[in-house]
Amino acid sequence: SFYLAQIRTNSHLNAFLEVYNDEALKRAAELDAFSASGHTPGKLHGVVVALKDVICHKEHKTSAGSKILENYTAIYNATAVERLLAAGAIIIGRNNCDEFAMGSSNENSAFGAVLNAKDSSRVPGGSSGGSAVAVQAGLCMVSLGSDTGGSVRQPADFCGIVGLKPGYGKVSRYGLIAYASSFDQIGIFANSVEDAALTLEAIAGPDEFDSTISNEPVPYYSGSFKDENRKYKIAYFNEALEHPSLDKEIATSVQSFMVKLQAEGHTIEPVHFDLLDYIVPAYYILTTAEASSNLSRFDGIKYGYAAKEDFSDLTEFYKRSRSYGFGKEVKRRIMLGTFVLSAGYYDAYFTKAQQVRKILANKTNEIFNKYDVLVSPTVPAPAFKLGEKSKDPIEMFLADIYTVFANLAGIPGISLPLFSHSSGMPFGLQVMAARENELTLLQASKVFM
Numbered sequence: 001s002f003y004l005a006q007i008r009t010n011s012h013l014n015a016f017l018e019v020y021n022d023e024a025l026k027r028a029a030e031l032d033a034f035s036a037s038g039h040t041p042g043k044l045h046g047v048v049v050a051l052k053d054v055i056c057h058k059e060h061k062t063s064a065g066s067k068i069l070e071n072y073t074a075i076y077n078a079t080a081v082e083r084l085l086a087a088g089a090i091i092i093g094r095n096n097c098d099e100f101a102m103g104s105s106n107e108n109s110a111f112g113a114v115l116n117a118k119d120s121s122r123v124p125g126g127s128s129g130g131s132a133v134a135v136q137a138g139l140c141m142v143s144l145g146s147d148t149g150g151s152v153r154q155p156a157d158f159c160g161i162v163g164l165k166p167g168y169g170k171v172s173r174y175g176l177i178a179y180a181s182s183f184d185q186i187g188i189f190a191n192s193v194e195d196a197a198l199t200l201e202a203i204a205g206p207d208e209f210d211s212t213i214s215n216e217p218v219p220y221y222s223g224s225f226k227d228e229n230r231k232y233k234i235a236y237f238n239e240a241l242e243h244p245s246l247d248k249e250i251a252t253s254v255q256s257f258m259v260k261l262q263a264e265g266h267t268i269e270p271v272h273f274d275l276l277d278y279i280v281p282a283y284y285i286l287t288t289a290e291a292s293s294n295l296s297r298f299d300g301i302k303y304g305y306a307a308k309e310d311f312s313d314l315t316e317f318y319k320r321s322r323s324y325g326f327g328k329e330v331k332r333r334i335m336l337g338t339f340v341l342s343a344g345y346y347d348a349y350f351t352k353a354q355q356v357r358k359i360l361a362n363k364t365n366e367i368f369n370k371y372d373v374l375v376s377p378t379v380p381a382p383a384f385k386l387g388e389k390s391k392d393p394i395e396m397f398l399a400d401i402y403t404v405f406a407n408l409a410g411i412p413g414i415s416l417p418l419f420s421h422s423s424g425m426p427f428g429l430q431v432m433a434a435r436e437n438e439l440t441l442l443q444a445s446k447v448f449m
């Protein structure tokens with residue numbers, strides 16, 4: 001009931017689209033009875049969790065921040081939800097987000113923007129803005145978001161909390177409403193690295209409902225923080241720290257932090273990386289292409305909003321349903337994606353972007369053959385004012401420069417809330433590790449924090 005009261009007090013932040021008041025209280029009482037009767041409590045016994053509105057929760061609405069799914073009720077649980085519940089978590093509500101997880105400010109939600117709890121004139125970041133604010137403002141203990149190109153790490157950076165994106169295939173995507181399937185991963189917002197590790201341990205691992213899942217056994221992340229004296233081999237891209245889009249204060253803070261790590265005995269070395277300016281274009285070509293295909297299922301028949309009038313044939317019906325149901329940003333991306341996949345342009349855009357992705361994957365292997373982790377800023381600038389960037393989508397896209405790398409390469413990444421900016425806003429350090437190496441990522445993060 002503490003968290004329910006917090007949510008009510010902070011309702012102006014618009015972080016929740018729905019709060020499961022009675023249900024959460026009932027669940028808490030059941031869990032109490034369960035442990036009182038001598039049963040062994042689960043890993044997340046009594047942990048209060050919120051879910052981004054793209055993660056299916058059986059018999060609860062799941063709308064992806066969109067009018068097209070406004071009245072959709074999930075008919076099954078996402079694997080991650082199933083596992084949260086099995087571990088004893090209490091799901092307290094569903095969080096506002098950018099429509100179909102497309103955006104960086106949470107201003108693309110059909111249900112209104114979310115406000116940053118640190119400064120309500122600023123955005124919380126996106127697309128998992130509501131889930132970030134829910135943890136930032138103390139409205140729950142941990143929350144699940146999704147990260148296709150930074151949607152967990154970037155809002156964690158803007159809100160001053162921990163945001164973990166596991167490597168591709170670590171957490172089942174079953175029941176996660178797809179944006180770009182070869183990039184999407186469910187991620188975790190938490191107040192500490194330990195909380196993120198424990199939550200990951202509960203939700204990760206093999207799942208017969210996701211053919212892209214890794215079959216590696218899940219390590220005991222939460223019990224692996226003993227070796228605080230281990231020294232790490234850390235790489236960074238000089239090009240990233242010298243990029244013209246990077247705020248000077250952020251560059252200086254990250255640089256001084258690296259000097260500090262070196263003084264503590266870690267090895268820190270620059271790695272040459274000349275692809276920085278290609279990764280955002282490659283990301284937006286590939287993700288919009290996948291989105292245009294994924295979102296074709298929302299046709300007004302199989303799911304969601306169906307036009308009632310003003311159509312004379314099936315094509316008209318699709319047009320009416322989708323024109324009303326989808327918001328501006330989603331339409332922009334469906335059109336972009338359809339264009340880059342169209343005959344005559346496919347090779348010029350889609351094939352080239354895939355080649356960039358391939359080169360990146362090779363480069364990533366090279367880096368992690370030599371280094372434990374790769375560090376960078378999470379975002380080039382701190383949280384901006386609401387409305388400040390909505391007129392220029394390209395500018396918004398370009399700010400994803402540091403986060404999309406991990407999704408293109410399929411590696412895990414985390415944003416650690418280590419710094420504070422003169423604007424009064426927090427910002428983070430991003431740490432990345434090799435595919436399947438969340439363990440090193442979390443251990444190093446614990447040492448850095």
Ligand code: GLN
Pocket residue numbers: 101102103104126127146147148149150151152179287400
């Ligand atoms: N800002 C990125 C985008 O708009 C990231 C979105 C995400 O990770 N879901 O695509």
